[in-house]
Structures are given as C-alpha cells and as structure tokens.
Amino acid sequence: MTCDEAKILLHALLDNELDAGHAREIEAHIASCPACAAELAAQREMQRVLADTNLRYTAPDRLRARIEASLPQPQRQPSRRSVLRGFAMGSAVSALAASGVVAVVLRQDDQQRILSEVVSAHLRSLQAGHLTDVISTDQHTVKPWFNGKLDVAPPVIDLTAQGFTLVGGRLDYIDARAIGAVVYRRRQHVINLFVSQTSNIEYRAPKTETMQGFNCRRWGNRGLNFWAVSDLGADELTEFVDKFEAAMKVNVEG
Amino acid sequence: MPGTDDLQKAERFREAALPYLDDVYTLARYLLRDASDAEDAVQECYLRALKHFDSYRGPAMKPWLFAILRNVCNAEYARRAHSHAAIEDTPGAAEQTPMWQETEASPETEVLRSRDAGAIRKLIDALAEPFKETFVLREINNLSYREIAEAVGAPVGTVMSRLARARAMLRAAWMAGEEHSR
Numbered sequence: 001m002t003c004d005e006a007k008i009l010l011h012a013l014l015d016n017e018l019d020a021g022h023a024r025e026i027e028a029h030i031a032s033c034p035a036c037a038a039e040l041a042a043q044r045e046m047q048r049v050l051a052d053t054n055l056r057y058t059a060p061d062r063l064r065a066r067i068e069a070s071l072p073q074p075q076r077q078p079s080r081r082s083v084l085r086g087f088a089m090g091s092a093v094s095a096l097a098a099s100g101v102v103a104v105v106l107r108q109d110d111q112q113r114i115l116s117e118v119v120s121a122h123l124r125s126l127q128a129g130h131l132t133d134v135i136s137t138d139q140h141t142v143k144p145w146f147n148g149k150l151d152v153a154p155p156v157i158d159l160t161a162q163g164f165t166l167v168g169g170r171l172d173y174i175d176a177r178a179i180g181a182v183v184y185r186r187r188q189h190v191i192n193l194f195v196s197q198t199s200n201i202e203y204r205a206p207k208t209e210t211m212q213g214f215n216c217r218r219w220g221n222r223g224l225n226f227w228a229v230s231d232l233g234a235d236e237l238t239e240f241v242d243k244f245e246a247a248m249k250v251n252v253e254g
Numbered sequence: 255m256p257g258t259d260d261l262q263k264a265e266r267f268r269e270a271a272l273p274y275l276d277d278v279y280t281l282a283r284y285l286l287r288d289a290s291d292a293e294d295a296v297q298e299c300y301l302r303a304l305k306h307f308d309s310y311r312g313p314a315m316k317p318w319l320f321a322i323l324r325n326v327c328n329a330e331y332a333r334r335a336h337s338h339a340a341i342e343d344t345p346g347a348a349e350q351t352p353m354w355q356e357t358e359a360s361p362e363t364e365v366l367r368s369r370d371a372g373a374i375r376k377l378i379d380a381l382a383e384p385f386k387e388t389f390v391l392r393e394i395n396n397l398s399y400r401e402i403a404e405a406v407g408a409p410v411g412t413v414m415s416r417l418a419r420a421r422a423m424l425r426a427a428w429m430a431g432e433e434h435s436r
Binding site: 007008009010011012015017042043046047049050053054055056057058059060062063064066067068070071072073116209210211212213 | 260261263264266267268269270272275276277278279280283292293296297300301304310311314315369370371374375378392393394398399414415417418421424425428
C-alpha cells in the first residue's frame with residue numbers, strides 16, 4: 001500500500017467503514033510508516049475534539065410550526081371562540097409535545113434502528129430468489145426446518161383459511177443476530193413475520209409504524225418479539241396480526 | 255378540505271420525516287451559512303419531500319431528505335451565483351491543490367488546542383464544496399459512507415477521498431488559526 005492510498009483509507013479506518021481485510025492492510029502499513037502513523041494520530045485527535053463539541057444546530061420552533069402548517073390539516077369551520085381556545089390550548093399542547101417528542105425520540109432511537117433493519121431485511125427479501133430458504137405451504141415442513149438453526153424456532157402457523165397463505169421461512173439477520181422470518185402472502189403482497197427471542201415476557205400490544213412506505217406492526221408476547229412487515233395497508237396488516245395471535249392462542253391453549 | 259388519504263399521508267409523512275428536522279436544518283445552516291436562508295430551504299425541502307412521498311421507497315429517510323435539501327440549496331446557490339459556486343466538483347480542483355502537504359510538517363509535535371463550538375463552526379463554514387458537505391454529513395449528521403453516497407449521488411470511493419481532503423483542509427486551517435493566536 002502506498003502512502004497516498006493509506007492517507008485516504010485511514011479515514012475509513014477512523015470511521016469503522018473498512019472490512020477486516022482492508023483494516024489489516026492499512027494497520028500493517030501504518031505500523032511501518034511513521035508519517036502515516038502520525039497522520040492517523042492527528043486525525044484521531046481532531047475527530048475526538050470534534051465529537052466533544054456540539055456542532056449541530058437546532059431548528060427554530062417557528063420553522064417547525066411553518067412546516068406543520070403547510071401539511072394538510074383536518075379542517076372544520078371553527079367559531080371565533082373555539083379559534084381563541086384552540087390557540088391557548090395549542091401552545092400548551094405543543095410545548096408538552098415538544099418536550100415529549102425529545103424524550104420519545106431518544107428512547108426509541110434503538111427501536112428505530114431495529115425497525116429500519118427490519119424494513120431493510122424485508123426489502124432484501126423481495127429481491128428475486130431471496131424470499132425463502134425453505135418453500136412450503138405446510139407448517140409441518142417449515143417449522144422443523146428452523147430447528148437447530150436458531151435458539152428458538154419461531155411459531156409457524158398456517159393462516160391460509162384466514163386469507164394469508166404460508167409461503168415458507170428464511171433465516172435473516174437483525175441487530176447482528178440470526179432470527180427467523182416466516183413468509184406469508186396475501187394476493188400479490190408479501191408479509192415477512194420476523195420473530196426473535198426476548199427476556200421480556202410481558203405482553204406488549206401491537207403498534208403499527210411506517211417506514212419507507214412499508215407498514216410494520218410490532219408486538220411482544222410469550223417471550224418473543226414480533227415484527228410483521230408488508231406493503232399491505234395498515235388495516236389488512238392489523239387483520240393479519242389479529243388472526244395470527246388468535247391462532248397462536250388456540251395452539252397454546254389447545 | 256383535504257381528503258382522508260391526504261390526511262393519512264400527511265400523518266405518515268409527519269412521523270417519518272419530522273424527527274429529522276434538526277438534522278436537515280443543521281446541514282442547511284452549513285451549506286447556506288445563513289439562518290434565514292436555511293429556514294426557507296428546509297421548509298422548501300419538506301414541501302418537496304411531501305409532494306414526492308408517495309413515490310418514496312427508500313433509501314433511508316435521512317439521506318433522502320438530504321438529497322432533496324441539496325437540490326434546494328443548489329437552486330439557492332444559483333440565485334446567489336455571484337458569491338458561491340454550486341456543490342459540484344470544479345474540474346481539476348483536486349489537481350490544482352496539493353492534497354496532503356498541509357499537515358506534513360511533523361504533525362506528531364502539533365497538538366490541537368480545543369476551541370469553542372463557534373470557532374469550529376466558522377472553520378467548517380470556510381471549507382470549500384463539495385468537501386464541506388461531505389464532512390458535515392459524516393462528522394455532524396453521522397451518515398455512513400454509503401448513505402452519504404446516496405445523498406450526494408457520488409460513488410463511495412469519491413465520498414472517502416472528499417472526506418480525507420476535507421479533514422486535511424480543516425486541520426490545516428485549525429493549525430493556521432492557532433499560529434495566529436499565539
């Protein structure tokens with residue numbers, strides 16, 4: 001490796017963007033080249049100082065309000081009195097919302113990342129040949145396929161009678177862990193049901209979120225986390241989750 | 255009176271795009287170096303994003319918004335044409351300025367004095383495009399190289415070399431500033 005190459009690649013090393021092979025190459029170069037070693041140390045120090053400094057700007061509240069106002073709003077014909085009341089309420093509500101949003105955004109950062117990984121995995125699965133590792137509409141074929149591949153085999157339930165056809169199963173990686181994906185189809189729409197184990201055995205009610213134009217309904221039950229992702233409308237995805245949970249209940253109790 | 259579809263779309267858009275308002279505004283401030291121009295640009299960016307939200311299928315929301323903001327800012331640069339160049343490579347710019355000699359004077363002996371945020375922001379503001387944009391997207395908005403490549407429509411290798419160049423220029427400016435203040 002030449003110094004010119006190293007002086008570009010060392011930035012990718014600083015940013016954790018290199019694969020193991022390239023990282024080893026540049027580290028070997030740096031170990032034998034004092035000039036590049038000094039450059040790396042200098043850049044690392046600058047990065048550290050920059051990371052300790054708040055260089056972000058905060059959007060002014062009026063900008064947020066201008067953007068909110070430009071979105072389509074539900075409009076009624078308000079009386080003059082309710083306009084005034086709305087104004088007073090509105091500022092209290094938006095102050096609350098503003099502080100609440102910060103807390104929620106911070107706490108959900110991790111969940112947002114996982115949601116975005118789930119949606120990416122869904123997108124990948126839609127590419128030709130990536131949807132299923134085991135193709136079968138028979139739950140008694142799909143379920144044993146997962147055994148030994150995962151710590152916990154996901155529940156595989158045939159919902160054909162309820163209008164959701166079981167297509168197969170697949171191994172996927174979310175949050176750096178192998179997890180099971182059970183694949184269903186309704187009309188031309190694919191539903192990926194991702195299932196992972198969790199230490200949290202409490203029931204968490206289903207909640208729909210939207211990312212990149214896909215609906216994702218996530219819930220937790222019986223020590224498992226579920227994410228159902230599809231381009232189906234929110235109502236049909238809700239129907240899917242309801243029918244899945246109902247069938248699970250029958251399986252467990254029956 | 256907007257229809258139900260419009261309202262649902264607005265709600266989905268609000269949830270997907272508004273959490274990134276500070277990120278978009280931060281990039282606009284660095285690109286335009288003016289608070290009120292930045293506000294106008296961000297508002298225009300969100301209007302355009304809403305308009306195209308139906309056709310949006312990825313990449314991730316943040317790079318997508320940044321890509322739209324860039325287009326808005328390029329229009330603003332064109333309007334200000336007398337004082338700024340657009341965010342494009344000037345042909346041969348990389349050859350005209352030597353890339354590495356800035357920090358070759360025994361960097362191991364030089365230690366950066368910490369500076370307050372205002373001073374660092376000024377140093378970043380003074381970087382030339384497209385290096386400033388790449389630097390801000392990586393160092394302040396925390397995008398991966400791949401996401402930067404998506405946002406600016408350039409290959410990852412180009413992103414990497416622009417970033418190397420931006421950091422070398424920033425460090426040189428930083429050190430130069432320290433010599434003045436000594």
